[in-house]
Amino acid sequence: SLTDKLQNVFRNLRGKGRLTEEDVKLALKEVKMALLEADVSFKVVKQFISAVQERAVGEDVLNGLNPGQMVIKIVNEEMISLMGSETTEIKLQPTNEITVLMMCGLQGAGKTTTAAKIAGKLKLKGRKPLLVACDIYRPAAIDQLQINASKQEVDFFTLGSHADPVDIAKASIEEARKKGNNVVIIDTAGRLQIDDIMMQELVDIKNAVGVHQTLLVVDAMTGQEAVNVASEFNEKVGVDGIILSKMDGDSRGGAALSTKAVTGKPILYVGMGEKLSDLEQFYPDRMASRILGMGDVLSLIDKAVEANAERDAEKDREMAQKMKKGKIDFEMYLESMKAMRNMGGLSSIMGMLPGMGKISDDMLPDEKQLARIEAIVLSMTPEERKNPKLMSPQRKFRIAKGSGNDIADVNRFIKQFEQMQKMMKQMPGLMGDKRGFGKFG
Ligand code: GDP
Ligand code: MG
The missing domain is CATH 1.10.260.30 (Signal recognition particle, SRP54 subunit, M-domain)
Incomplete structure (x- = not known):
């Protein structure tokens, strides 16, 4: 896996007393290979490596760290910034207004499951969500959402598989008004591949009901393909935030690393399993440390950074x-x-x-x-x-x-x-x- 490969590269550096530019180059060449194999897009890898290289050469090695750890520190920081640095939340309207969320994504990506997962999270925050089934193409999908809604003990709405998705969406807003729901989560139909009719349907729903946040679900297992899908959806429909599903699987990490860089849109959540509680907020720093698989080294680095800051402060005081x-x-x-x-x-x-x-x-x-x-x-x-x-x-x-x-x-x-x-x-x-x-x- 990516983590194993990176650990190998850094293990080789760890023995070194002092890093030459050549060492850094060689290590980064391996990091590059590992990222490409993990299905990070080529363009992103290229930018990433040159950013790390530029910083690694010429940066002073902090007291208490060896040069290998210094490279890990920089790789870690650049990974975090690649993934957007900060945790992004779904933007909600004030509680006295109805926030409309629309799920989109390919078939099987995890829209219906994630819609219910998000409904559960918002309910915990004191919101009153309404789950809306607009996937009329697969009757089973309506049942699936209804079952999930009752598991989460949130409201559910549909007009059935013979209605038009745009009409269902419109009617759901009326329903929310009547029932006092302040978040409407519209589950839509996916296709196996990007398809203009599907995209048009999403745009129509979006325009008809004034969707506030379009949430795209992509399957992390599909790596670079997930990122391509995200780009297309973003271009054609406009996406506000991305959920990476199936991160519990044997995902190669590539999607997590390149989604933000390629689409400019933040990852909001990661799906960590089939259960409705298996949705986690996305923390770029935790993800980077998970990908690097070096919790211990990273905390050592944190300590060294702190110690150095203290030393600097002491020097400041003396001065x-x-x-x-x-x-x-x-x-x-x-x-x-x-x-x-x-x-x-x-x-x-x-x-x-x-x-x-x-x-x-x-x-x-x-x-x-x-x-x-x-x-x-x-x-x-x-x-x-x-x-x-x-x-x-x-x-x-x-x-x-x-x-x-x-x-x-x-x-x-x-x-x-x-x-x-x-x-x-x-x-x-x-x-x-x-x-x-x-x-x-
Ligand atoms: P949709 O077609 O986009 O609505 O996808 P579904 O919500 O029906 O999900 C497709 C399959 O993926 C289902 O079997 C889900 O249980 C599964 N699934 C969704 N999210 C996750 C996840 O985060 N982890 C795992 N392991 N499975 C997931
Ligand atoms: Mg579905």
Whole structure:
């Protein structure tokens, strides 16, 4: 399975002390194969791999993790974002209005079962659902929905197999009004394959009763085909949310991974069995961790991320303390400049502070300058970095040579640094314990 394959790839990485770009490439090549075999669409795989690659090369390995775990972390995060990151709920109208939901999908996908499952969930939320049978082509389907409705103890409506589906749908709204139902769930007919007549019927129902949410049920076992089906339904009928049924089966995971990326529509639920209680909310993070099959590694990664955040916070506090006393050194200057760039510029940060309006972004180095500053600081001895007062003309000259800069560049940098230092001293209290001031604490 996909999970087994991915675990193998990561097991091979785990032994490594340090990852080279080549290691990452090789591992991702295997991840790519595993995803393709799991029936994830080629386009999605390509984008996914290049996103992971781009991040993996050049990202610092967090303390407490090895490079292999770092790759797992990135793969996991990219999988989550591929699946839409957030859990999406069915959008319902206020309780005093009738919300109309329409189920659609191919024959056997699980529409009738899922309609009843959803009715049960909404009932638990305090709604009063009405299940409506519009599949007139298979008389057994009407009975099936009726039986499910009574199992769920929710209301049921149909006009029978001789009525027109659009008429049934219209009449069901009247029925809901009379009986006080605030959710109408319309079960429709499917075909074995995409078929224009079926699509037209869905569009007709949708237009006739003003469906609020069109819910598409696709069979996860069919992999990439499920995603193609979803695209077609979305183009022809318009879909608001997708339910992946039969995820309890030997599904290859491909549908879960690519549906959102291909259709742009979120997965709302996953079907986990034939029983009417077997419907689960879709959580992209849980799904990713299930596909990766690495609960233990992922929780280790979480811990490392937390520990690193704590360490950063501690560093921030130290820096804030030093700055409070006007004790800024070159290394701190470099770090704060980087932090400020990440936070969207000096002016946007200073603008938030009282009395700091006159400072402009001119003081903020661009990427090129930042690299130059970094080179300059790296050419200083540890003592020089800590104690700016040591800076003599000889030292400046040595640093300029060592960093491949002109003496003028070094002087400009030191001048900027001194300006910053002055500024720090001029705002007592400001550098205090305020959080949310980036690296300043
Ligand atoms: P419809 O033709 O789209 O209405 O599909 P049905 O609701 O009649 O379901 C077809 C078959 O799939 C039935 O035997 C269901 O019990 C089964 N089924 C539906 N959802 C699931 C699921 O999540 N897991 C499993 N294992 N079976 C399901
Ligand atoms: Mg059905």
